[in-house]
Amino acid sequence: MSERPKNLLGLVPVLNRWKYPILVLSIIAMLGSAGISLLLTNEYQSTTIIYPANILSVDPDRILQGEKIEVTGSSVELDRLTTIATSEQLAYFMIYKYKLYLDYGYQDMESDINKFGAMNMWYTNLDVRPNDRDALEISFISHDKYKAAAIANDIAARIDVLNQELPLENRKRVMEIYKDQYNYYSKAYLNLRDSLNEVRKNYGIYGLADEGYHLSKSVIETQTELAQAKGELEVMQQSGGSTTALKARINGLEKALATLTSSGSVYNLNKYAAGLKATKDLDSIQSNMLSRYIKAKANFDNAKIALNGKISTINVVQKAEAANRKIKPIRWLIVAGSTIVTFLLSVIFVSLYELYKRENYRFE
Template sequence: MSSRSYSLLGLWPVINRWKYLVIGALALALVVSAVVALLMPNIYKSTTVFYPTDPQTTDPDRIVTEGGKLELGGRTEDLDRVITIGQSQPVAEGIIRRFRLHEHYKVGKAGDDAADNAALNEFSSNLDIVHNDRDAIELTFRDKDKVLAARIANAMVQSIDSVNQQLTFANRGKVLELYAQRRNFLQREYQSTSDSLLAGRRRYGIYGLALESRYLAKEIIETESALRRAEGEGNSSKAAGLRRALRALTKTEGGNIFNLESYTTGIDRMNTLYARFADLQNRLIKARSDYETARLGISGKISNIYVVQEAYPATRKAAPVRWFIVMSSVLITFALSVIFITLLELYRGNLSMGKPAAR
């Protein structure tokens, strides 16, 4: 027994027999879809376009100490980092709290798990962050309030920039603390060495004057020569005075602050203290400069994002496309109606073939 063959042209008699039902279904679909489309609120979208930058090129420490220039993004890691930040839950929750989107979306009060999830899902469905073919980031937000959509899009860029800066500056507080500790340590060592140097000068009589050793040697030689002449001349009183003067020039207990014994005893130590003092002085100056530069760097905030186009309130709606909704509903209803009546005709045909012929 051969099976029946069907074609699209063969459906016309079937549709014609059920034309009132099909027309009624199409009319009902037209009315319902038109009412639904008219009741749907207008949805507006606002788009902002920006380029991410390399965080190393906007490092305040590097700019202050080495100089630098802003390099626009294009690196895959920079683009991926910005998109990941924009799609992260902390950024979304911050925007939801800032603009009170729980009330705007009418999902309930903030703090309730169900309301928070509903607000987050609604927010995420209205947000698009894509990397376009020009290596820029396009951030689009949709909402029935066109002004609010633009404000949220711009606020998202600010939040992304803020989080991006926090990623690059996360350890700067610790670095600044290390700079401060190094500066304070060198300050203490510098003060301690300065006190030791002052005490050594007082003890040994070495003040670092120019040609200090030459003058001491000259004075000792001249005093000793005068002593020998006085002794040769038999002038005992003069010789005694010169002898005391020579002792004062050579012995610590002689009473002179500047004497040969103290000088030879303390010269090595004082030279070491002088060298350490000069080294600590240079290191302390550099440590203070590094600390001030680091403090300036951590207090300064340089944007890691270059905004090409800010988001503005849309001048026309993005959705819904009402004529498309109505036409789609009518076409779908027509297709379902044809399928239904065709199946119904096939079912009736099978029933009629199964009945026994009358005698």
């Protein structure tokens, strides 16, 4: 009985005996894999590349204050964009928008099984990875090369939208605070303005130019004319002249002086002196409240602008375009791999079979 071979040369006689079956199986595998590969649908991959902007530098509140926009963000922003890109929220949005569940063999997204299957296919076709230049590469695979490019670009746009919405709730709360301040100072300013107008009306102080000067001048001039008229009256009475007109003039001057100095008239010196301090105090308070009101209004207006502002949080370096070449299937590789695997399995099988026969023969 011959000894078992100690090297691969012992396989040569085995392969020689089984060469035709092995050859037939290899040819069948080659033809079968070729036919199957021809039935496979071509798949195309499109890639878009984005840089994250610093989310703080593109905050509308900061921009309104004159701060500059930074083109690139830190690794924190890159991680945030990666998280958004791989989130279920974005996945569901894209699957529903492009009806990808139909491409994945599902009629709807009603059942949990369909949702799970569609989501699994989505993440299989999606590739999101940071590159060595701190940019984010977003790739998507589809049977339609134009759809693949459109989805990749739309993913980048959706990332920007979701990234902008992250601080939106806090910004709304800030705007409500500014709105409350604006309403409070607006009401307080109007009340002070009405109060000041009422005080001016009561005391006859309307803030006219040189109002106090002219009022004091009128009182002094009237008093002077009255004193002169009374002096003339004394002289006329001593000389025996007619005093009727002079007395009438004195009477008119006394009434005029009473009007200028009594509290019953609108313009009078006593009321003016009494109301001057009150109006000055209210005017000072009103000026202070006016400055606060203007500042509160500016803050509220800026908050509204910031809330409605749409400033991109990403910088698109490369937009996805329709691929010129398919990414898979690689048909020659499928055929070659199937043929080689079938050949090796056939060799292993016949070798084991020959070994089995030889061992049975030894023990007989």
